[in-house]
Amino acid sequence: MTPQSETGTLLSGLRTVADGPLSAATNMPPAMYHSEAVLALEQERVFGRDWVSPGLAAEIPEVGDYLVWSIAGQPVFCVRDGDGRVRTFSNVCRHRMMTLVVGDGNSRRITCPYHSWTYDLGGQLVGANHMERTDGFDRADVCLPEIRTELWEGWIYCTLDDEAPSVADLLAPIEGIVALYGVADYVPIHRVDEVWNGNWKFLAENFMEGYHLPVTHRVTLGAWMPMDSVVFPDERHGAFTYQMFEKDENAVYGRAHSDNDRLEGAWRSTTFMPTVFPAHMYILAPDHLWYLSLRPRGTGQVELRFGIALAPEVHASLVEPEAWIAEMVDFFTAVCEEDRMVVEGIHAGSRSSLATPGPLSWLEHELHHFMGYLADRLTPAD
Numbered sequence: 001m002t003p004q005s006e007t008g009t010l011l012s013g014l015r016t017v018a019d020g021p022l023s024a025a026t027n028m029p030p031a032m033y034h035s036e037a038v039l040a041l042e043q044e045r046v047f048g049r050d051w052v053s054p055g056l057a058a059e060i061p062e063v064g065d066y067l068v069w070s071i072a073g074q075p076v077f078c079v080r081d082g083d084g085r086v087r088t089f090s091n092v093c094r095h096r097m098m099t100l101v102v103g104d105g106n107s108r109r110i111t112c113p114y115h116s117w118t119y120d121l122g123g124q125l126v127g128a129n130h131m132e133r134t135d136g137f138d139r140a141d142v143c144l145p146e147i148r149t150e151l152w153e154g155w156i157y158c159t160l161d162d163e164a165p166s167v168a169d170l171l172a173p174i175e176g177i178v179a180l181y182g183v184a185d186y187v188p189i190h191r192v193d194e195v196w197n198g199n200w201k202f203l204a205e206n207f208m209e210g211y212h213l214p215v216t217h218r219v220t221l222g223a224w225m226p227m228d229s230v231v232f233p234d235e236r237h238g239a240f241t242y243q244m245f246e247k248d249e250n251a252v253y254g255r256a257h258s259d260n261d262r263l264e265g266a267w268r269s270t271t272f273m274p275t276v277f278p279a280h281m282y283i284l285a286p287d288h289l290w291y292l293s294l295r296p297r298g299t300g301q302v303e304l305r306f307g308i309a310l311a312p313e314v315h316a317s318l319v320e321p322e323a324w325i326a327e328m329v330d331f332f333t334a335v336c337e338e339d340r341m342v343v344e345g346i347h348a349g350s351r352s353s354l355a356t357p358g359p360l361s362w363l364e365h366e367l368h369h370f371m372g373y374l375a376d377r378l379t380p381a382d
């Protein structure tokens with residue numbers, strides 16, 4: 001078989017499983033995770049067209065605050081401009097293509113570290129020394145390319161596709177739930193970027209299923225989640241999936257603070273876990289949230305951003321904030337380490353010539369939604 005027909009066979013198999021019932025579904029075959037051709041399609045049709053999230057708008061609250069990200073391999077940075085808007089620009093200098101900013105920071109001007117071309121917070125070139133002898137050069141003509149950006153319930157979303165439907169339209173079916181929690185007021189306390197040795201989809205799928213919680217997370221949060229309370233969407237949606245569940249009274253984290261007057265009844269102990277396709281996923285609890293945002297690094301590694309934020313009344317009530325936050329960050333870092341073990345383990349296992357996809361549990365419902373999403377994006381329209 002030619003490489004094209006191998007990929008075609010793979011994708012038509014994906015379409016078939018995705019269109020069948022969950023009860024008959026198996027997980028995706030190893031080639032979906034190891035094929036360079038699939039990765040190239042994902043970069044073009046998934047990461048190059050859909051919305052991705054670099055994090056919370058509250059992570060860049062002040063004018064001039066910025067953070068870096070990349071979309072389908074394009075380096076970008078998000079910045080709070082002089083009007084208080086979050087905007088996203090190409091992170092590549094218009095002179096000789098140097099990377100402009102690295103990491104997080106705050107500045108009223110973005111100055112290239114190579115020859116000091118300087119841009120304002122709207123991406124406009126406002127300074128360029130020694131260019132007076134260059135024919136036709138006018139700095140007013142030079143601006144960083146701007147990337148389409150929308151804020152939704154406290155999150156920053158960006159896309160390279162000017163034709164993509166708005167985030168508000170795509171996520172309208174879950175807006176009523178997410179809005180209950182008031183994410184825009186959550187206080188960011190932690191964010192790290194890491195690289196794990198596994199295909200990005202293994203980590204995405206791991207996030208989407210609670211089946212592993214009592215086992216992989218036995219010593220951390222595995223016991224707090226009664227599996228029979230898990231709820232999934234009634235139908236498959238094109239842009240997202242989710243699960244939600246209640247945490248019992250043993251949960252150290254995940255229940256509303258007594259000063260929380262936004263959530264009522266069962267919502268005070270309910271955790272909502274959306275995945276916004278392709279790669280933004282978060283655990284939204286009444287007292288905290290933590291999120292992952294993923295980017296593929298080749299077929300065999302995933303770059304992940306992991307952030308934590310606290311509900312405002314929780315943050316306000318902390319008596320010894322540093323110690324309390326350090327303990328919480330340690331706890332969720334341990335949870336992430338547990339996940340890294342299994343994600344890297346699945347990736348290694350899936351390289352075996354004896355590896356074959358197995359049947360799914362009803363608790364892996366979201367994996368079936370994810371297959372449908374991938375089939376929608378990757379299968380070329382006839």
Ligand code: FES
Pocket residue numbers: 093094095096097098112113114115116117
């Ligand atoms: S590459 Fe940026 S100023 Fe020269």
Ligand SMILES: [Fe+2]
Pocket residue numbers: 206207212213216217338339
């Ligand atoms: Fe996990």
